[in-house]
Amino acid sequence: MPSVVRWSIAAIAAAAVVAVIILAVAWSAAQGVPPQSRIPRTLDGKPDLNGIWQAMNTANYDLEDHGTAPSSVIVTGAVGAIFPGESVVEGGRIPYRPEALAKRDGNRKSSMPGKLGRILEADPEVNCFLPGVPRATYLPHPFQIFQSPKVIWIVYQYSYARREIPLDKPSKAPIESWMGWSNGHWEGDTLVVDVTAFNDLTWFDRAGNYHSDALHVIERYTPLSANHLMYEARIEDPQVFTRPWTITMPLYRRIDRNVRLLEFKCPEVVEELHLGQYRKVTPSQ
C-alpha cells in the first residue's frame, strides 16, 4: 500500500474518532445534564419562581377535548368563537359521578345567557366573579409570583385575584372563600400548594365543569427551565367525582419588555350587564 494512501486512511480514521467523541460529548451535554442545574435559584437554594407567568392553551374554554365552535352569542362572530384545544386532563376525561355529569351539562347550556342581568346560572367569568383555583392559573391573563423564604403571594391580572401562600406555618381556613385557603411547602424543587375551604360557586372553565364546596386542590409548580414551569393540579371532590383527577400544563414566563400586570378590574366591565336596566342616563365611559 502506498504510504500516501496509508496516511490518508489514518487521517480519516482519526477524524472519525474525533467526530464521534465530539458527538458523544454534545449528546451527553444535551441528555445527561439535569435541567435542575439550569433553573434559577433564590439565595436560600430554592427554585426562583419570581416573575410574570401565563398559560398558553385553551383550557379556560374547556378542560377536556373541544373542537372549534361558534359563540352562543352569534353577533360576536369569529371573535367570540370557541378556540379548539386538546384535553389537559390526565386520561382525557373528568371522572364525574353520573348525576354530577348531568349538572355539568346543564351548566354548559346556561353558561353564556346572551341577555342582560346578573344571572347566577351563567359562567362565573361572565359575571366577573373571582375565578377560584386552579382556573385562575389558565385564564387568558398573566399572573405574578412574589417569593420569599417564608411566604409566596400570587396576584392574577384577572380582577386582581390574589393568594397568600405561607410556607412555614400551615393554618386552617377560618371560613370558605372563592380563592380557597392555601398552604405551601417545597418537595425538592417542586412548590406544592394545598388549597381547601372553597365555596361551591366557581367553575373550572367556560364549559360548565364544576365542583362542590368539598373541593380539595393540590397544586404542583415544577421549574423546567428559567422560563418554563410545569403546572399540575390534583382535584379531589368525592361529592362530584368518582376519583381524584389531575390537570397538567406548562406555564410560560412573560419576557415582554417592561412586562407588568395592568388593571383588569372587571366589576367595571360588567356594570352595564348587571345594572343597565336601573340607569336613566348613558354612562360617560
Added chain:
Amino acid sequence: MRLTLAFLKEQQNQQEKPMMSHRGFVLVAMLALVTAVWLAVALVSAQAPAATPYTPPTSTYNAPRTPWGDPDLMGVWDYQSVIHMQRPDDLVGKARFTDAEYEAWAKANAPNRDTDTSQGVGAYNEFWNARNFLKNYNTSLIVDPPDGRYPALTPEAEKRRKEIVAKAREVASWEDYHALERCIASQTPNAPQAYNSGTYIMQSPGWVLIVRERLDTRLIPLDGRPHIGQNIRHWNGDPIGHWEGSTLVVDSTNFTDKQRGGGGSGASVPLGIPFGNFHLTEHFVPVSHNRIEYYATIDDPTTWTRPWTFNLPWERDDDYRIFEYACHEGNLALANSLRGERVQEAEAARKGQVRK
C-alpha cells in the same frame, strides 16, 4: 429688566422723531407686546410663587435587609387613626398635641362603641369595628400646607367639583357612586377607614407588592422603567418605585378621571375631584421595626393651587391575616339602590310629581 429699559429708551427715541415710519411702528408694537407678556408673567409669578412639594424626613432607622439586599418592610401593617385629614377649627394655629392633650382629644373623639343603641348605630355599628388607633401628635393628617387644611382649589376645579357633587345626588347611574361602592377601587393614596385597612407589604427582587385587604393591589417595579403609556389609565394609578436608604419612594401617574367620587370611607381626597392629572409621590419612611411614617404628596396644578401632603402612621400587626374581600361578588346594594331610585321616580311621576 434690561428689556424694559431698552423698550423705554426706544420709545423715547421714537417720540423725538416727528413722524414714525411704518417699520418703526411695527417694531414698537412688537416690543410693547413682548413687554406686556413679560410683565404679565412676572406679575403672576410674583403673586403665586410655585410652592415646592413637602420633603418628608429621611429615616434614621436602619431596616433589616431582605436576602437580596433591599430594606425589609414585609408583613401586615394597619393605619387606624383618630386624627382627621384636616385640622379642626378649634385647633387653628396648633400643629402638635402634647401626650396628655392627645390622650384627652382621642378619648373625646373616639367613635361611640357603647352598646346603648338608643342614639342609632350608624351605617355600621361601631361596636363591631376592631379599632386600634395609632398615637399621632399631629393635630391633622395634612402636614403641608402648614395650616393642616387642603389648599384652595383652582377656580375651574371648584366649578367642576360643584357640578360633580350636584350630579352625584341624581343617582342617575353607577357613575354617581364612589368607586368603593362599585367594588372597583378605594382611593390611592388611602386615608383611614373603619375596617379592613390591613395592608400587606410583600417584596421580591425588583418589586414591591402592596395588598390592601379592601380591594386594592399595587404592583410596584423598582427597576427604573418608565410609566405606562398615557392612554392606559388605572383606578389606582401606575406606580414605579425606588429606595432612598430605608425609605421606599413610589411615584404614581396614569390615574383615571373616573376616580373622582371621594369623600367616603378611606378617601384622602374630597368628593368631586377627578384624579386624572394627579402626580402622587409617596414616602414609606420606616422609623422602627413596628412603625412606618407614610407620607403622600399630591401635585396637580389643574386642581389645587399648590401641592399638599398628608402623613399617616402605619403600625405592624403580626396578628392580622389578610382575608379575601370578594366585594363585587356579593354587591347587591348597588343594584338595589339604583333600582330604588327608579321605583321612587316612577311613583312620583304617577302622582304627577317630580322627584328631587
